[in-house]
Amino acid sequence: MITIKVPATLGDFGPGVASIGIALDRYLTLEVISANDVWLVEHNLGETIPTDATNYIVAVAQNLYPNITPHRIRVTSDIPLRQGLGSSTAALLAAIELANQLGELDLDDYTKLTLAARTEGQPANVTAALLGGVTVSYLEAGNVFASGVVAPAYQAVIYLPEYQREVATHRPEQFSQAAAMATAAAGNMLLAAWQNQQVVLAGQLLETVGLDTARQAEVPELAKIRQASHALEVYGTVLAGPGPAIVTLVTPDKVNDLLDVLAYLALPGKFEVVDIANTGMSVN
Secondary structure, eight states, X not given: OEEEEEEEEEESOTTOTTTEEEEEEEEEEEEEEEEXXXXXXXXXXXTTSOSSTTSHHHHHHHHXXXXXXXXXXXXXXXXXXXXXXXXXXXXXXXXXXXXXXXXXXXXXXXXXXXXXXXXXSXXXXXXXXXXXXXXXXXXXXXXXXXXEOOOOOOEEEEEEESSXXXXXXXXXXXXXXXXXXXXXXXXXXXHHHHHTTOHHHHHHHHTSOTTOHHHHHTOTHHHHHHHHHHTTTOOOEEEOTTOSOEEXXXXXXXXXXXXXXXHTTOOSXXXXXXXXXXXXXXXX
């Protein structure tokens, strides 16, 4: 039996627009059980997700390699859906790897990364999900440039509201030169602060306004969590991609104190503490 595991991701956040990604210790797992007359997808993803050949994972795999023999597969995931934590990225990479395994395509990691980044339109989440840890990447003319990044030993305190994002607010196609330059500068500074283990400075840079004012305005809990965190001198609270999940990157020694403070907010939803996943997609 083939088992494919893909981690959740925090990507496309703060000044790391469409570039910085972090793999998280939550997973989508795909098990290839047996060949079958037709595609059968067993899953725990809810009644709205198809269980036949129209399932997204199967459709992507067949698009990549149309001659795949139908199989019975099982998909389980503890990545929250439509929260901005890379559930669709995990499904995309699982689909590419499914085609790779059943079609015996012998794809290397760069090809998988390129296929996934082109599909998503930006490489931040797919790079982190494929490589693990903290990554930075850039998509230019269909080519991906990617590298791992040195960062402090973080844990992610994730706020999951009771609602899901139905339609993501898209960034405008154009930005002012000043906004673009400021975001690029903050991103460069963030990488330097991480390299030098300057946790507070890195956190402050993560919270720079950047290019996501419209998205951030739609999630009022973000400002509340930041204000509460700052009381402990904890910085580094960001919207997870398009949201609505909110992630605070915090050193392990401050996690419990932060949770105590956040409990007083009495926000509807829940908080989870998630480790950084140091390894990316795996196949066994």
